[in-house]
Amino acid sequence: MASKKKKEAIDEGKSMEIRVSLFPDEVLERVLGFVKSHKDRSSVSLVCKDWYTAERWSRTHVFIGNCYSVSPEIVARRFPNIRSVTLKGKPRFSDFNLVPPNWGADIHSWLVVFASAYPFLEELRLKRMTVTDESLDFLARSFTGFKALSLVSCDGFSTDGLASIASYCRNLTELDIQESGIDDLGGSWLSYFPESFTSLETLNFANLNSEVNFDALEKLVSRCKSLKVLKVNRSITLEQLRRLLMRAPQLVELGTGSFSQDHLLRADAELEAAFNNCKSLHTLSGLWEVSSMYLPALYPACTNLIFLNLSYATLQSTELAKLLPNCPLLRRLWVLDTVEDKGLEAVASNCHFLEELRVFPADPFDQEGIPEGGGTGVTEFGFVAVSKGCPNLRYVLYFCRQMTNVAVATVVRNCPNFTHFRLCIMNMCEPDHITKDPMDEAFGAVVKTCKKLRRLAVSGLLTDRTFEYIGTYAKNLETLSVAFAGRSDRGMQSVLEGCPKLRKLEIRDCPFGNSALLSGLDRYESMRSLWMSACKVTINGCRLLARRMPRLNVEVIKEDDNDDTQAEKVYVYRSVAGPRRDAPPFVITM
């Protein structure tokens, strides 16, 4: 009986196979064209050879989370029809100056390959990569149909490079250079957009300082009827903003310039009217130097706001409390800790649909006798208050100077749906400020309660217990950031052993050594990367890892000649491209 069933199953399987392979390739490709997610496409490509082939021909967007995990030649060989590329470069800790300059992640070699393999490339989205003016110029000239350029946290270029883009990309729809640290040589680049150019939909130059030619900007905004996203820089005054808004009431995302004026505006009513026109706004940011006098002008535009980024606006709690009732649909809110706990209480009372909250410190390094704006930032009270009022919270980034285990446990009890929990107690190794215990139980509560947790950043005084909790409970964890924590190798080992979905692990200043590093031997190939700096790993440990796992790149960054045995900074990642060919002298591949 059993064997008969088995035979039937096999027959059925065979005929299924035959049926499937009778699909003409074009149909298969067409169907697969609807599959957008990278993960799904990865799965599709593993089904069988036909599907692999169909997938590679039908893929138009490739996402590469670590630019050194693969080479441009390999990408070009596998995917012939790419129109859009997303690339990420440096390790995330480069944001905090832990990676020396000239480390790498230069886009140029990719562009050269793409210029011949993908002449019809339309989109390039880069994060933490080095892009030179020369590359931008090359890009602008090589891809005639180029549409979207997004450079997030990139470096290496100047406004001259932007001028090349403006001059040659006739079909440009998106130019977004947010948070890139570039050489600002002046605002003339904006004037290089030809008068016939009308296709722009997204323009974000908020990170620049120099004045652009306002006349050119105003004309550009007027003629680009499809403009949906406009994020200007600080040099744009309130009056200028008003004029821009009158030209572009259809904006969906707005980044204001400095929200203040040296002299009183002619009429507040005009400003309000301008904002009143913008009923489609769902994202608002900028607001540097925001003056409470003008803030109410914003209110009419806030009705449909989903995302409000006040993280550059030094608002006090009262101002926030007046603003928030105008934003009933808010789902994402970024604020400065100048709003204090009271401000967070206002968030709790008003933002019932809130899903994401980020609280940034206004003065993280200023520990002088004279704090800049006074005030103490936010504490555990604000955190708990928000959790009470906003049960849908799933993403939090919270910078504070004190916290308690009980408070965190309360927060996650109120909001069990966290997917991203990033708590930064700014004082290093700070214990529970009431009990003086380590903060282990806090993070224990997080991982026990939040089953969907994908990203976690820990801080405060932590023993290995925290990591044991993480290893035991955080089964969906993908990204973990650790600093100044743990007691022994056991900590890191618990995580590596216990978190099957871990993809990115970044550690600094922890007492984890070679045994911890080597305990992850089986894990690293299923991860994107591991970063360890100022830990107890030695060069020999790294060598051993490299020898045992040849498909990993084990790189040690060595910036000075002292102490040959310690591996100060270690970056481990899987790669099919072999060791880097462009490594600077301070990056040593084991």
Place this chain on the structure above:
Amino acid sequence: MPSPLEHDYIGFSSSSSNFEEEVEVEDLKGTELRLGLPGSESPERKPVVGLSLGLPKSSVSGLKRGFADTVDGSGGWIFSGGSGGGMENGKGGPLVSQKEENGGGTSGQDSKGHVLSAKAQVVGWPPIRSYRKSMMPTNLDKNKDGIEDKQSFGCVFVKVSMDGAPYLRKVDLKTYDNYKELSSALEKMFSCFTIGQCTSQGVQGKDGLSQSCLADLLHGSEYVLTYEDKDRDWMLVGDVPWDMFTNSCRRLRIMKGSDAIGLDLYNGIYLPAAPRVKEKSKNRNDLANQMQKPV
């Protein structure tokens, strides 16, 4: 071999007296004051006077990292393995890598409850992105993109540190019209730190001392007023027209005259002879020679 985390259970460094090591190099020109003209033989050095009487030398390590947070334009600190070389924008001199034992960071307060001396100084901590630091409206002086027209923002706050002073101050350059006004304001501001020098050794006291004592010190070339410009070079104050100065000055430092090697002084008006050499690297060597290493 550095042991970055030799902190005990409650996170205090076992050797907080080594905090000196952790402080940004520029802050500590030794911790001693000297009298006399730069270049002349310095008499016996006197211990620095801290904010409270009777503090051990280590308390001076409460010096805020006067320049640390703009040395690389991004609040870079120095710490154990973090060599501080990670200048995202490739600007600025490298920070010193303190490879010696310097504890896990004295979080909270030291044993004397001195808030000032509390924080260890660490590259990239707290984890605030350089971009955010540079864009913060309250920290215009830290903006490494270099604001072209600071005037439009109405104020130009710069930090002022003084070698040997336990904390630094901020001034709004816009409130002064010329160098003289700035100079007298600074004299007033920092007089309390140097009054001690005018008294007999080691005793701090303000009684009977006038601010002219400081002025004498300043003009007597014991101290030199320098500033860091947009290009991160250290210049003598007085080089350039006042407006140009307020636009390019990012921070001020009242530096020991003897350390301003190669800079010329002339009756309190400082002549432009500032070398384009990064002061930091030179000073680091000085410091290395002067500082006492932990056992």
